[in-house]
Amino acid sequence: xxxxxxxxxxxxxxxxxxxxxxxxxxxxxxxxxxxxxxxxxxxxxxxxxxxxxxxxxxxxxxxxxxxxxxxxxxxxxxxxxxxxxxxxxxxxxxxxxxxxxxxxxxxxxxxx
Amino acid sequence: xxxxxxxxxxxxxxxxxxxxxxxxxxxxxxxxxxxxxxxxxxxxxxxxxxxxxxxxxxxxxxxxxxxxxxxxxxxxxxxxxxxxxxxxxxxxxxxxxxxxxxxxxxxxxxxxx
Numbered sequence: 001x002x003x004x005x006x007x008x009x010x011x012x013x014x015x016x017x018x019x020x021x022x023x024x025x026x027x028x029x030x031x032x033x034x035x036x037x038x039x040x041x042x043x044x045x046x047x048x049x050x051x052x053x054x055x056x057x058x059x060x061x062x063x064x065x066x067x068x069x070x071x072x073x074x075x076x077x078x079x080x081x082x083x084x085x086x087x088x089x090x091x092x093x094x095x096x097x098x099x100x101x102x103x104x105x106x107x108x109x110x111x112x
Numbered sequence: 113x114x115x116x117x118x119x120x121x122x123x124x125x126x127x128x129x130x131x132x133x134x135x136x137x138x139x140x141x142x143x144x145x146x147x148x149x150x151x152x153x154x155x156x157x158x159x160x161x162x163x164x165x166x167x168x169x170x171x172x173x174x175x176x177x178x179x180x181x182x183x184x185x186x187x188x189x190x191x192x193x194x195x196x197x198x199x200x201x202x203x204x205x206x207x208x209x210x211x212x213x214x215x216x217x218x219x220x221x222x223x224x225x
Contacts (some may be wrong), residue, residue, distance in 0.1 A: 035215075036214075038155075041219075042218060043116075043202050043204070043216030043218050043219050043221070044155065044202070044204075044216050045216065045219050046213045046214065046215070049213070072118070079147075085153070087155075091212060099157055099160060099168055100157070100212075100214060101157070102147075102154070102155035104153075104154070104158075
């Protein structure tokens with residue numbers, strides 16, 4: 001799986017938007033960009049994924065750069081419950097093997 | 113209903129013992145995984161099964177033996193436990209086709225004394 005680079009940590013205030021960046025300069029044309037998050041003492045949970053176009057769902061938005069070498073996960077209004085480690089992962093769409101390789105992720109702290 | 117459930121949630125045992133962790137998913141998925149998260153919080157894939165067949169086997173000591181009796185279950189048996197096996201073990205499942213979104217269990221924390 002191609003490598004991603006994320007800041008180790010970020011801080012936000014409650015009810016403010018949060019933009020979590022991810023660099024993936026070696027992304028291939030068939031790599032999907034996936035985001036997962038892991039709340040304290042829980043298993044990772046899927047947040048969102050995309051290929052080329054920006055994506056929105058009930059949890060977040062994903063903005064993908066035109067050259068696809070970077071992306072940004074957007075939490076529109078952070079809550080205390082959003083404090084977690086956020087992982088940006090590339091998954092190749094070829095084949096049926098869904099091995100996801102997790103990096104260090106970004107630890108998001110949300111201040112009240 | 114819990115989608116991916118693991119038992120036990122906590123396991124404390126002595127070095128040299130043999131222990132098992134069980135995992136069940138009720139999502140109808142045909143691919144299941146075991147991940148290990150060590151004290152530094154790195155999540156690493158250990159095994160993956162698709163329709164009861166082993167498809168991923170990372171560099172894991174052969175003391176670890178996964179078993180998939182059917183596609184809804186993937187158990188992890190560990191022989192001769194060592195201190196370094198202490199970690200949180202996560203089970204996950206996904207569909208083979210489609211977006212490949214993984215659903216994780218809550219984890220099983222293994223402590224080897």
